[in-house]
Amino acid sequence: METNTPENVAQDILNKLRMNALWEPAGLGLSYMKVGESQLKLIEQHNTPIAAQAKVRMQHLLDSIGWDIDDSEVSMIDVQNLTPQQQHMKEMQLRVEAAQKWPCPECETPLSAFPLEKGLWNFDGHQDMMLPDGEVEKDVEQWSVIIQCPVCDTQVPMEPYDYTLLAGDDLLMSYRSGNVNYTALSRLQIIEMVDAGLGNVLVLGTFCPTTGLLLPPHVRGSVVIYAPVGEEE
Secondary structure, three states, X not given: OOOOOHHHHHHHHHHHOOOXXXXXXXXXXXXXXXXXXXXXXXXXXXXXXXXXXXHHXXXXXXXXXXXXXXXXXXXXXXXXXXXXXXXXXXXXXXXXXXXXXXEOOOOOOEHHHOOHHHOEEEEEEEEEEEOOOOOEEEEEEEEEEEEEOOOOOOEEEEXXXXXXXXXXXXXXXXXXXXXXXXXXXXXXXXXXXHHOOOOOEEEOOOEOOOOOOEOOHHHOOOEEEEEEOOOOO
């Protein structure tokens, strides 16, 4: 049985990264971008002793598994002058900017130009998942979002987090199951809908009430309005 050595963990993560995707090892203050089949580019480094030491360790680790690192254009970030919230916002901005560069695997059309609102959530089964602390969580639900290229019609499965980087949080507020659209409501909208006596409001559970299919975790427990696909609200 293969052990979860640092080398094996790093190799597994890097193999799953799409081109131009970011890798930000937790707590190190380093941001890498995948720019080749076995090449990374260090694009940001926190201006701290921890990040400087981590850079050296990561260089040795990645060398050992045959990955090259280009650190010729790294941006040094002075995090001492940033609040935790500002630091988080900067990191999210970096991830979103990286996502805009992701290409269609067949025709190079940017994924950001796809009709993201038509993304379909797909349940891919269960899989054991290793947590950051090295523990393994059993039978974790695996989901992907299928988007289709408007140029060559290639269907591209995306990790839910990657899809959110491209599509934004607003598209997570709606979900299509079969021929029904569900749109999550804010607290104020819920009050208005209930006061108006509208009947097409419900709370979603684990399964879609119209198709019986498993719903993605992010929509479970949502108060939604529902309507047939294509119907104006």
